[in-house]
Amino acid sequence: MPHTTPPRPSAPEAPVAHATAPSSPSSPDDLGLVDGLAQLSFAVQAALGEVAAAHGLSIAQLRLFGVLRDREPGMQELARLLGLDKSSVSGLVDRAERRGLVRRSPSPHDRRAVRVALTEQGHQLAREATAEAGRHVHALAAHLTDAQRAQLSLLASAMVAGPLPTA
């Protein structure tokens, strides 16, 4: 399998944003919010990419598998979940199906539609890959203290969650 797109040797060093604008680092070790998050995101993506590549997958496939772990969506819904065009998802699913990792079955109610599901082999691979991804990402935070990890977990969740609905 020579061509698994993102095998990234290991998190490279690429600033991307040189904190030109808003953020203002308060200590020498502080990259600033923007650069810090940008670099962190590349590091996480690199880690995920390594894991994916180790299983002969790409990050896109890994995401697909993550979504399918507890759903059997149609193509349109899948496109929405992944933030991709439906035609992109066609290809993504095609390639996974060709490898026996997912299956398309006709929707019971709508004869235009299909339902996409992981095969047993796909589930197996998804379990292994997500577990390993967990270990790799966790390893990135290996030298933080438990308290720092807990903090980070909360802050990351808060950012992703968006503004609190009511409270």
Next chain:
Amino acid sequence: MPHTTPPRPSAPEAPVAHATAPSSPSSPDDLGLVDGLAQLSFAVQAALGEVAAAHGLSIAQLRLFGVLRDREPGMQELARLLGLDKSSVSGLVDRAERRGLVRRSPSPHDRRAVRVALTEQGHQLAREATAEAGRHVHALAAHLTDAQRAQLSLLASAMVAGPLPTA
């Protein structure tokens, strides 16, 4: 410019890792370290992708520009900085050069080598894009308190920096 790869509508919702393994969320709003970081990384990448697309660039180009903001490396060095194969960098630089954003000049000392630099137009675009990327990423953290943002900045920096050298 119809084909600027990652225009991502906006951060989609893709768990990727379902916290199968190590992490253990302590509160209901806590996604766990792994899922939180994974989703955060996708959100940041999506934000960067939007900005890049708005300027007719891809994330890869944006990274290239970030690296070139304060360097004039050779192709090999550039490949190392970006974590890519030199042949990939050839293409990346080709496309940017075709648009007049970077320039290849012969290395003074080694007649095999070239030096890659941003053109004036490239610098301009790099300034605008990185500033805008800063605003976008910053916006992701809009509903955090100042103290939380400062924390996050430090934690992200610490993760990326790796274990402290001596201290």
Next chain:
DNA sequence: TATTGTTATACTCTATAACTATA
């Protein structure tokens, strides 16, 4: 011989546009 960079080739990912088959 080793290194720098390019080219040839191939594959994934992504999008837009056009199409088919239902609803």
Next chain:
DNA sequence: TATAGTTATAGAGTATAACAATA
């Protein structure tokens, strides 16, 4: 007409392998 999905096409991004030129 509108929606679900596929196909055709095209460009970016990436890698491996083979190559040319220079050290």
